[in-house]
Each structure stands twice: as structure tokens, then as C-alpha cells.
Amino acid sequence: MEALTQLTSQVSEISYALDTFYFLVMGALVMWMAAGFTMLESGLVRAKNTAEILTKNVGLYSIACIMYMLCGYSIMYPGGDFQGGVFNALANIGILGKTDNELGAVVAGDSYYSGLSDFFFQVVFVATAMSIVSGAVAERMKLWSFFAFAIVLTGFIYPIQGFWKWGDGWLNVMGFQDFAGSGVVHLCGAAAALAGVLLLGARKGKYGKSGEIKAIPGCNLPLATIGTLILWLGWFGFNGGSQLQVTGVENANAVALIFVNTNMAAAGGLIAAMLLSRLWFGKADLTMLLNGALAGLVAITAEPLTPAPLAATAIGAIGGIIVVLAIVTFDKLRIDDPVGAISVHGVVGVWGLLAVPLTNADAKFSVQLIGMLSILAWVFITSLIVWMVLKYTLGIRISEQEEYEGIDLHECGVEAYPEFATPE
Amino acid sequence: MEALTQLTSQVSEISYALDTFYFLVMGALVMWMAAGFTMLESGLVRAKNTAEILTKNVGLYSIACIMYMLCGYSIMYPGGDFQGGVFNALANIGILGKTDNELGAVVAGDSYYSGLSDFFFQVVFVATAMSIVSGAVAERMKLWSFFAFAIVLTGFIYPIQGFWKWGDGWLNVMGFQDFAGSGVVHLCGAAAALAGVLLLGARKGKYGKSGEIKAIPGCNLPLATIGTLILWLGWFGFNGGSQLQVTGVENANAVALIFVNTNMAAAGGLIAAMLLSRLWFGKADLTMLLNGALAGLVAITAEPLTPAPLAATAIGAIGGIIVVLAIVTFDKLRIDDPVGAISVHGVVGVWGLLAVPLTNADAKFSVQLIGMLSILAWVFITSLIVWMVLKYTLGIRISEQEEYEGIDLHECGVEAYPEFATPE
Amino acid sequence: MEALTQLTSQVSEISYALDTFYFLVMGALVMWMAAGFTMLESGLVRAKNTAEILTKNVGLYSIACIMYMLCGYSIMYPGGDFQGGVFNALANIGILGKTDNELGAVVAGDSYYSGLSDFFFQVVFVATAMSIVSGAVAERMKLWSFFAFAIVLTGFIYPIQGFWKWGDGWLNVMGFQDFAGSGVVHLCGAAAALAGVLLLGARKGKYGKSGEIKAIPGCNLPLATIGTLILWLGWFGFNGGSQLQVTGVENANAVALIFVNTNMAAAGGLIAAMLLSRLWFGKADLTMLLNGALAGLVAITAEPLTPAPLAATAIGAIGGIIVVLAIVTFDKLRIDDPVGAISVHGVVGVWGLLAVPLTNADAKFSVQLIGMLSILAWVFITSLIVWMVLKYTLGIRISEQEEYEGIDLHECGVEAYPEFATPE
Amino acid sequence: MKMITAIIKPFKLEDVREAIADIGIKGITVTEVKGFGRQRGHTEMYRGAEYVVDFLPKTKLEIAVEDDIAEQVIETISDTARTGKIGDGKIFVSPLEEVVRIRTGETGNEAV
Amino acid sequence: MKMITAIIKPFKLEDVREAIADIGIKGITVTEVKGFGRQRGHTEMYRGAEYVVDFLPKTKLEIAVEDDIAEQVIETISDTARTGKIGDGKIFVSPLEEVVRIRTGETGNEAV
Amino acid sequence: MKMITAIIKPFKLEDVREAIADIGIKGITVTEVKGFGRQRGHTEMYRGAEYVVDFLPKTKLEIAVEDDIAEQVIETISDTARTGKIGDGKIFVSPLEEVVRIRTGETGNEAV
Numbered sequence A, B, C: 001m002e003a004l005t006q007l008t009s010q011v012s013e014i015s016y017a018l019d020t021f022y023f024l025v026m027g028a029l030v031m032w033m034a035a036g037f038t039m040l041e042s043g044l045v046r047a048k049n050t051a052e053i054l055t056k057n058v059g060l061y062s063i064a065c066i067m068y069m070l071c072g073y074s075i076m077y078p079g080g081d082f083q084g085g086v087f088n089a090l091a092n093i094g095i096l097g098k099t100d101n102e103l104g105a106v107v108a109g110d111s112y113y114s115g116l117s118d119f120f121f122q123v124v125f126v127a128t129a130m131s132i133v134s135g136a137v138a139e140r141m142k143l144w145s146f147f148a149f150a151i152v153l154t155g156f157i158y159p160i161q162g163f164w165k166w167g168d169g170w171l172n173v174m175g176f177q178d179f180a181g182s183g184v185v186h187l188c189g190a191a192a193a194l195a196g197v198l199l200l201g202a203r204k205g206k207y208g209k210s211g212e213i214k215a216i217p218g219c220n221l222p223l224a225t226i227g228t229l230i231l232w233l234g235w236f237g238f239n240g241g242s243q244l245q246v247t248g249v250e251n252a253n254a255v256a257l258i259f260v261n262t263n264m265a266a267a268g269g270l271i272a273a274m275l276l277s278r279l280w281f282g283k284a285d286l287t288m289l290l291n292g293a294l295a296g297l298v299a300i301t302a303e304p305l306t307p308a309p310l311a312a313t314a315i316g317a318i319g320g321i322i323v324v325l326a327i328v329t330f331d332k333l334r335i336d337d338p339v340g341a342i343s344v345h346g347v348v349g350v351w352g353l354l355a356v357p358l359t360n361a362d363a364k365f366s367v368q369l370i371g372m373l374s375i376l377a378w379v380f381i382t383s384l385i386v387w388m389v390l391k392y393t394l395g396i397r398i399s400e401q402e403e404y405e406g407i408d409l410h411e412c413g414v415e416a417y418p419e420f421a422t423p424e
Numbered sequence D, E, F: 001m002k003m004i005t006a007i008i009k010p011f012k013l014e015d016v017r018e019a020i021a022d023i024g025i026k027g028i029t030v031t032e033v034k035g036f037g038r039q040r041g042h043t044e045m046y047r048g049a050e051y052v053v054d055f056l057p058k059t060k061l062e063i064a065v066e067d068d069i070a071e072q073v074i075e076t077i078s079d080t081a082r083t084g085k086i087g088d089g090k091i092f093v094s095p096l097e098e099v100v101r102i103r104t105g106e107t108g109n110e111a112v
């Protein structure tokens, strides 16, 4: 009997280890998305603004990690059994200050993975939300104002709405469905970006005097492509990890289905955007294909578990269509988003949320709508306020001269490609 | 007793979860190879054809996923217990249409990983085969004809010969050994590429009027290098995942040995190609080193489990020698393969298959030869027919003018590096 | 009872598989660091020396793998139960020559992961150490002398001091603490680099006649950035895998904490370097931020398990400050290190080792100092001897003319960016 | 015929091109150059070391014109490219003995 | 002496270079330029927005020659670079007062 | 006024620039060019195929000067850029009829 008890305990330990390990691997994949955003955005801006967008991306990731550790995680998961440990770290620098699950609780079935692995997984999500903003405001925003905004978004704005759903707040109670964050992460990032872009205005030269839209081509499409493929890979962690547990036949099957659906949605989005772009513009505009794949990924993120693979492909494909339409529409509205972030993460994020009821019987369209609007309103309004404050204090826009010469020289002091591209 | 039964069931669940998770992680690594091919190829073509090769690579990956879901998987694994679910997805869009293993079957020992994880792992393999073609026909093929070919290869040609071996078809019954696909994947891709290249002809300017071979240097070697390193990393999934199970001491040891051998073969291939290139050409031609590493990887893929690490290094090193000889020979034969794909995956794929009997007592040289020739003949002939049909319908080659100006402008409408390279 | 025995054995098998799998995944992440160093270094040199630095990096990785297989592993772990198998591979090419743990030993609890998975994990560490050297001697060293040095470092110098600590040698017995290798790996690489740089001298044009320091900007900062992010990701494997086991609640919690701390230290290092660089130079010098993140990672490597996350952030941040100071100081001392490798891995490696007693009660400052000095002295002196021998045989420095025209043409025969950058 | 060579600030290229198209000029050849003049480059820091960028990016226009409109072209360029700040650039006028249009073989004023 | 400046289509460079080498010319200086002439650039779409590439990539050759072979060089370039299609380019001839070979200090026809 | 055009080895740019600044020259325009002269390019191997790089990277300086200092400038460039090895480059001198400083509208010697 004792042998059996010991074995039972051993089995619990293995199960705990497997789920923790799964969580960490998925989290590492999501962390890798930071590289994806960095490369995508640096490929879609001009050479003279490349060092700055790189700086913004690595900087925001670091800020997000620190702010989420300091307060974001505690705000988002106030009832959790772990956040205290992290939060109290403030008071317990050094050896103390971390408590994780103990064997007894594990064997008793109270916890099935390490609390710190949960923190790790969550922290890389915040960075994702903030990365979305970075692309939309590219090529014209002051670096330090951007970082100031990053502090507020990752420390407060994001965690508060994150709590509503994932911290078991009112949206969750209401039955709002957002499996891995089409709303909580992607729409959130896009809403913050939209507020910033509206205040910031378009890049100089983007819209002609007589109203015409001018193209400002990205300077390095291989980087944009590897960025997209990194995001595609990372998204297996983003969605796959959101199952939160892999142990058990049902969980394992779920994670497998999520991987398949995530992949199919991206493929569907890419193909749809490619065909539409070919029909509409006459050419297979690579940047639209890349946005199409990302749109597929965003679309399936709200519910990667209930659709069959073919349905997932279709959901992604619709995302791919929407994103092309949205990009062209925003351009017509003179909302200048150099990388299409608001279209990909915002407009398609909305599509993802509203598509959940199509395959998930537990979801209600009305509730999805309420959830979507709540996130949008909260993030947009609070962001707008923060951007406003920044505008009238630090200022958010660089000078015309600086914009002309490139932010790199003015904010970073270095050129990204000193031997290749001549700054204008 | 009940406790024991329950524990047994729990242990089965963990084991199932571990194997599924292992499969998914390995699959994600193979998916990452798509980025490897994309970067490798975009580094080895000229700037003016870069956007198109990027487009081809992300497009073919998406097409491969969709075609393999629609019919490829069912063709390749007709007797499996899962393909029905995927295939029937056609009829069951939405909530239905996916069935995976159930707890009972798992505890009974009938299935040890999720069927969908198998699908995921298999689907990324198809994309690998198709990626091989993309590099060989680079810089002169029409984009849409390439995609048309991708549909046929990934939906039909590849799965049929895949079935011969991995679907337990006649090659498998005969005792043909191809652990992870030196033949089924790599030789397959190379044979399809060869057929295309023969019909397509060389790039304009590759061979002089008086018969001399001209070099057309790749435009971005850092990209080619990261592409190779991505493939190297992804190959751990490619070979390591082909053990299909990690649970159990024997399986775990096998996967570990495969990782070690895969790594050593690549190292051996790179060093051998480097030394040969130094002796022959007087310089350490980086592109040859990269091809050497890939050759080592292709060589070990047919049998990464029976050689000891030192033997694996030698098998890879011979691959590295072969690839340099093959590249120079194909160039002499005026078979123009901008990235060396036919040499790396085809010629060295053959070497990999024929080397199996050296370390695996179960393999017979004659059977390996039959298997190799069957795959080669099947894929080459069917591909040739498809390319022919395309040639006389859509056309496969861009016009001389378009080739001169670069495919990017004509097929994609964008330049890959608008600020750096002046198109001719 | 028999059922129970069988189940116990099955559980041991799963546990063994999980730990082996964990080890392999972590090892794959460390292997990926090779791509990180390659990209980082190729981004920070000039275009004309890029093909060579790529060649050096892929070449050294391959050499490290082969040398470590041939003798390094046996030297470092002489008492292990596995190295014999690898070493004897020399005598047993082919089917024999590999022995791994057997079921009996596993159930008896004698071994909990595959010996080959350990070899895999260890071999990628050696490559890391050698990669550090490559950056510091960039843009002026002869390719083949570099490779000759790589043979000696990875086959002998590294394994001998590695044995002192991880092979249970005298430093370990003494209580020296170096969890994942701030000393054994990073300081080791930096010490070898320093010896080389001192003999080699600065790049032509780095220091003016009148003593002024000239900047030689790196040519491709997006590559340097993705290189850093790859290293950041790979470091989860580097530190996370050094726990050596994930099974068990305690181990799983430890691995999770290591992931969190590794991430936080990098974030702290980046932010600290950014702020210091802003205050000191007036700009957020991107290359300093990247070095700051790496400094944070090196700093936490000696002890990622005892600090709480906030303390880890602080340890990393101090690393970030130190690295900026060190880079500027080395420059003043006219020790020319194009990528800052000696500062990042050497100076901050020392900080990492000496910071262990701050959070780990088992560590003694004096012992840390002895360990640090021993590693430094051993590696520096032996390296200096090897570099000397090379200097007076093969020669270590390229000619002034070659340096002017770029090493690429002379050593590799190819240009990295033939269409973009005009060689001077 | 004259060859008018103008060194201007790169961001004025578009305006200048339009202005001289308006007065009937059909052909221009443009080169990216680096200029060194009274306007001094900026000092940058890279990894803590100073880094002087002495040369400034400029755009060179070459325009072959018939003698009688040379004056007008010079004035147009001068007016359009002027910002009044240092670094506005210069215009050089040199004699041109012959012009050939390769496509047709026409020469002289016909060919301009 | 004359300075012959030719603007040609980039892909004709190799042919022109060979043709003038055949008539004994040993020195050429080549610059990548952007040309604006009768041949108009193309209109592209990027993310749904139109994108006019007005300037076309051209290659500029500068060749200093002795007076007596100028005519022959002009003809050779003209014949070799001609495709008969718009955008073939132009040749400009201007006077050259002095040429110095830096290596030796030779001047005049000796130095060409 | 004269336009002095010098083709030099790129690594001599810095020295030449300093030398002519020392004799009072304030403006230079620099272009990266490819040169074809007596100095031949090198033959490379890429993937086993030969690969001749015919053109060598050179730097072109254009300096407008007043007539009376032209000689001195030519000598300074010539002396500073000389290495005595093949490929040192050439200096071309051509007449300049007018110079305009865009910022102020000044012309002639004033504007140089």
C-alpha cells in the first residue's frame, strides 16, 4: 500500500513536471514572438528608422517584463495563489520572496503546474500586446514617450482588462469566450495603437497635397518575412499553451487540435490574402500575404479548439480577406499604420471574437459583442488619455527635420545600415 | 485495486500526453524549417528576385498544408484510424468533423499519441519536400505555375510515394529503410525540382556564349547562413520526431542518439565541404559550407539511429564531399540550380539511402536501390508531365524582359530591398 | 503485486523519457544560440568582413562538436558512465560504439536521463564558449588560424577547466558555485578572446594617430538584434537545462524559476544599459542595449536559482551597467573588441560569479574568487601560448591590404552583400 | 549647349524635378553623391566612441540644355532648391560641344 | 581632349565596354545613376496604394579621349547601346583641358 | 573657373580631403564610382564557377575652383593620392562657365 502511495505521489510529480515543462516551452515560443514583431516591423519601415524600431521592440519587451512583475500580474490575477510571491518580491529581495507549489498540494491535486511557469507564460503575452503598438506608431513617434506609454499599458491598462476575462472578472462570469486572446491581447494592442495613431497623425509624405495616398515601401522584405514566420511558430505556443495543461488524453488531444487549427488558419489567411491581392491589385503583394497569415492567426486565437481543421482554415481565410480590406480602408481614411497592425490585430481580432459562436455552442454572439466593445472602449479611452498627457508633456511626435533625416540618428545615434542605405 | 486501476489509467494518460507533446514540439521544429528554406533561398538569389522567392516559400507552405489536409494525408495513410476525421472534415465543417483517440483506447494501449499530432507532424514534412523545388527553379519561373505545381505535388505526387513507405505500402513491406525521409522527402523534392529545371532551362546569363559557366552570386549571405542554421535546428525535429515516440527508456535513448547523430552529421558535412572547397578552389566558399552542412543532414536522415556518433560524422562528411562535386558537375552539365537543391537533397539523398546498409543490418543494398529508383522514377516522371502541361498552358518561364528586370516587380509588384539595391 | 511492479517500471520509464526529452529540448535551444552569435557578430562587423565571420561561426560550431566528441567530453567527465561509449566510438565505427542506460538501471534509480542527451547538451555549451572568441577577434584574424585555435580550445582548454567544476574536480569539491557557467563557459571564452586580442592588436583605423578612438559602426543592426533575441531565447535552454532534471515538483519549480529569472535579468540588463547610455551619450545606442541584455543573461548564469525575480532583475541590471563601462574602458585601453564580447562574457562573467554569495548561502565569496581566478588564469595562459604558437607558425593576422579590402574576398572568395555594399 | 550640374538637398529633388519639367525640360540624370561644404556633418556616438559624419548626402542633377534656356533653368533650380539655410548647394554650368540621342542618332539641339 | 559622357541602359554596359575596349580605349569610369527622360517609369501597387517609380536605373560612362578618336568612340557607343526603344540614352561631349595620370604625373594625351 | 574631377582609390579619400582643405578648398562633391583602367579586377570562385570582377571601386571627387588655384589643387591631389601602384587614378580638368550658390544666389568666383 505504501508502495502504491509512493507511486501515486511519484505520478503526480511527473504530471506536474510535464505540465510545467509544457508551459515553459510554450512560453518560450511566445517569447520568441518578440523577435517576430521586431523583424516584421523593421522590415516594413524605411532604413532610416530601423535602428529605432529595433530599439523600441527590445525596450518594450523589457519594460513589459518588469512592469508585469512589479504590478501587472498581481492586478490581473488577484486571487491567484502565486502573485503574492512575485509581488512581495519587492519586499523580499534576495533569498526569500518566492514561493511555489509544494509537493503536498500537488499530490492533493490542488495545483498541476508551477506558479512561476504561469507567470512566465503570462508575461510574454503582455509583451505581445505592446509590440502591436510599436509597429503602428512607427517612423514618427518619440522614443521615450513610447516607452512611457509602454509602462502604463503593460503595468495597468492591459492587466485590468486581462483580469476581466482571465482573472475571472465580470467578462468571464458573463460567459465571454476568448481562448487565447483575440480580444484580451490583440484587440487590446490594436486599440491602444489606434488611439496613438489618431493623435500622432500620418507620416510626412504619406498623403499628398491633393489627397492622394502615397506608398512608402518597407526597406527589407526578407526581415518582414522571417518575422512573420517567427510569429507563426510562436503562435503554436500562444494558442497551444493557452490550454494550460497537456496531461490527460483530452488535454493532449486539445493541444494537438489547437496546433493543427492554428497552422491551418494561418495558411488559409495567407492564401486568401494572396488571391484577393492578385485579383484586386494584379500582383501577389508579399506584404499583404504576410499580413494575411497573421490575420489568420489572430482570427483563430479567440477559439482554436472548437472548429474542425477545415473550419479553422475558413476562419483564417476570412481573416485574410478582412485584413486586406481593412488596410486599404484605413489608408483611405488617412489613418497611417505602416505595418498594418491595427488591421491585423484590431479588425481581425474583432472578427475572431465574433466568430466564436459559429463553432462554440457555449458562446453567445451578444456576449462576445459586449466583451469586444468593453475591451475596445476601455483600452482606447485610457490609452487616449495617456497619449494626450504625453503629447502635452514630453511630446509624442518628432520634429519634421528629424522625421526627414530619420529617427535613428536623433534618438539612437546609430544607423541601422550605415554602409548600404544613404540617409536622405 | 481500484486505486491501482485508476493509477494505471493516469499513467497511460501521462504517457499519451508526453508522446503527443513530444510530437508537437518536434513538428513545430519542422515547421520552423519553412523559415530556414525561405531564408536560405532568399540569400542565394539576386536582390531583384527576392520578394518572389519569399512569396513562393510562404505560399507553398500554405498550399502544402491545405492540400495535405484536403487529400494528401488520406492518400498517404489510408489505413490509419484518423485520416477519416480530417478528410471528412470536408463534409463536417464546423463543430463536427474531428475525432481523436479516446481514453479507453489509450489505456488499452491501442494509441499512444494524438492522431492530430501525427497529422501536424506529417503536414510540415510535405512542405519541406515542396520547399526543395522552390530553390532550384528560382529566378526564372512564373509564380502561379509554381503554385499550380505545388498543388499537385503536395496533394498527390508526394503522398502516393509516401504511402509506399510510411503508409505501409509495398516499399515498406519489401524492407526498404528510410527512417525520416532521405528518399520519401528529400529525393522526392529533388526529383520534382530536376524535372522542372530541365524543362525550364538555365537563368539568362548563367552560361556564356562560348560555353563558360558564369557565377551569379547570392545577394545576402547572412540570410543564407541563418537559413541553414534554422534548418539544422529544425532537423532535430525532423529526425528526432520520426522515432514517433519518446516514452520508454529505449525510445528516449533512441531520440537522444538521433539528436546527437543529426548534429554530428551536419558538422561532418560542413567541415568536409570546407576542406574540399579550400583545397579545390583555394577559398572557404561559405555557400559550399552551408550546402555541406545540409548535405550531412540529408545523408543521415535515412538512418540516424544505427550509426554511432563517429560513423554519423563520417556519413555526413561523405555527404559534404558529394555535394560539392555534385554542384560543380550539374553546373558543367548546364543544369542551373541557383541554391544547389538538387545536389543537396537529390544526390546526397541517394547517398543517404544507399548508406543505410553500412550500419543497419536489417537493410539490404538491393532493396534500398529499388526503393530509391522507384521514388526517383515516380516523382520525376509525374512531375515532368505536370510541368509539361503547365508549360503548354500557363507557361512556366517568365519573359526575358521580366527576367532582366527581376521577377519581383512583375509578379509581386514590390521590391525586396527598395532602398539598397538598384534593380538593373 | 506484479501489476504494481510493472506500473512502477512504467512510471520510471516515463520519468526517464520526460527528463531526456527536457534535456534534448533545452539542448536544441542552446544549439540555436550558435545562430544567435552568428547573427549578432555579422551585424556588428563591416560588410566586407561579413562572409568570413559567418564562415567562422558555422565552422567553429562544427569543430567544437567534433573535438568534443573525440576527446573533450571524455576529458571533462572522466568518471561518467557514458563518455567511454562516445570515446570508444573511435574504435567501434559502425553499429557498435554506443551504449546508453538500460531499463534495469533506470528502474533502480541509477540514471534518470539518457547519457547521449547529456552529451548533446554539453556539446552545444562548448560551441558557445568558442563563439565568444570569434566576435572579439573579428575583422582581422586569419580564418585558418582561428580554426586551429578552435580545435585546441574545444578539445582541451575548455574541457579541462570544465572538469574542475562540472566533472566534479577540485573546484567543485571546494564548493565553487557556477550553476550554468558564467565562469566555465562565458569567462572561459572571454579569457581566450582576450589573449587573442592582445596578440592580434586593434583593427586598422580603430585608433587614430593622435590617440583618438574612432567608431567603426556595425553594418547591419537588424541582424545584431535578432542575434541577441536568439541568444535570449537560447539562454532559457542554457540555464533551464542546467537544472539537469525537470521531473519532480522541486525540479519543475526550479526550472520555472530559472526561466523567470533568466528573462528578468536580461530585461534588467537591457533597461539599465539603455538608461546609462541615454544619460552618458545622449542617445539610446542600440548596440549598447543589446550588449546590456546579454550582460544580464551572463550575470544570472552563475546562479539563476536562488534569487527572487526582483533580485534577478537587479543582478542583470548591474551587469548592464558594468558592460557599458567595460566597453568604454577597453576602448580607452585600446583593446579592440568589435562586438564587446570580452566585456559581456568576461567582465560580466566575473560579476556573475562574485554575485552568487549575495543570494546563495552555500557560496563563499573567497571560493568564488579562487574559482574565477583559476579559470581566468588557466584559460588566458594556455590560450596565449596557443595564439603565440600560431602567430609564429601560420600567422594570426591578415595583411594590411587584405584588411583594407576585406577578409571576405581573401579568405572566403565571396562577398556577403555583393549587390548592396561596395567594398572600399 | 550647356551642361547644368546642380548639387541640391535630397529632399528638394521632387520639387526641382517638377519645376523644371514645367518649363519644358524632358531629360535629367540624377546621382546620389556625398557633399562636403560649409555645412558640417554631425558628430555621433557609437558604443561610446565619437564618430564624425563629415559628408552629407546630396543629390546631383545633370541637365543638358540648349543655350537659350540655360539661364531660365538655372533660375528655376535655384529658386526651387533654396531653403536659405546652409547646405543648399550649388549649380555649375559647363560648355557642351555635342549631344547624341542614341536611339535615333540625332545630334545637337535636336538631341537634347 | 574630350570627355565623353554616355547615359545607357544598364544591361548594355558589358557590350559597350567590350566594344570600346576593341577600339583601344583603356579607361572608363562608371556610375549608377537614375534617369528621367521620355521613357516613363512604371506604376506599382504597394499595400493597395499606387506607387510611381519615375526614375529609371541607368548607367553613366565617362571616357576621356584624345580629340581624334572622339568621333569613333561616340559612334561605337551609339551603335552598341542602341536597342531602338525609348530610353536608349544619350551621349554628351564636353571639352577637356587637361588630364593627369596620378601614378606617374604624366599629363595631356599621354595620360588619357 | 575650372571643374577638377579626380578619380582616386577610395582609401585615399580622407587624406586628399584633408590636404585640399589645408590649401583652402571648402567644397567637394564625392561619388562612388566603378573604374575600369589598366589595373585589372580579380578573379573569384563562387560555387566552383569563375567570377571576374572587372570593375574596381573608385572614388570620384568634383571640385570647382577659381582659375588661379587650379594648378595647386591638381598638384595637391596628385601628390596625396599617389601610391605609385597601378590604379592610382586620374585627374580631369574642364572649363566651367558659371557657378551659382543656391542659398544666396551669388555667382562666379564668389560662389565657388
Ligand SMILES: Nc1ncnc2c1ncn2[C@@H]1O[C@H](COP(=O)(O)OP(=O)(O)O)[C@@H](O)[C@H]1O
Pocket (backbone or CB within 6 Å): D007, D034, D035, D036, D037, D038, D039, D056, D058, D085, D086, D087, D088, D089, D090, F026, F027, F028, F029, F030, F062, F063, F064, F065, F101, F102, F103, F104, F112
Ligand atoms: N567648390 C565646390 N566644388 C564642388 N562641389 C561643391 C563645391 N562647393 C560646394 N559643393 C557642393 O555643394 C554642397 C553644398 O555646399 P555648401 O557649402 O554646404 O552650401 P552653401 O555654401 O550654399 O551653404 C556641398 O555639400 C558640395 O556637395
Ligand SMILES: Nc1ncnc2c1ncn2[C@@H]1O[C@H](COP(=O)(O)OP(=O)(O)O)[C@@H](O)[C@H]1O
Pocket (backbone or CB within 6 Å): D026, D027, D028, D029, D030, D062, D063, D064, D065, D101, D102, D103, D104, D112, E007, E034, E035, E036, E037, E038, E039, E056, E058, E085, E086, E087, E088, E089, E090
Ligand atoms: N537633357 C538631358 N540631360 C541629362 N540627361 C538626359 C537628358 N535627356 C535624357 N537624359 C538621360 O538619358 C536617359 C534616356 O533618355 P530618354 O529620353 O528616355 O531617351 P530617348 O529620348 O533616347 O528615348 C534619361 O533617363 C536620362 O538619364
Ligand SMILES: Nc1ncnc2c1ncn2[C@@H]1O[C@H](COP(=O)(O)OP(=O)(O)O)[C@@H](O)[C@H]1O
Pocket (backbone or CB within 6 Å): E026, E027, E028, E029, E030, E062, E063, E064, E065, E101, E102, E103, E104, E112, F007, F034, F035, F036, F037, F038, F039, F056, F058, F085, F086, F087, F088, F089, F090
Ligand atoms: N580615359 C579615361 N576616362 C575615364 N576614366 C578613366 C580613364 N582612364 C582611367 N580612368 C579612371 O581612372 C581609374 C584608374 O585608372 P588606371 O588606368 O587603373 O590607372 P593608372 O593608369 O594611373 O595606373 C580607372 O579605374 C578609371 O576609373
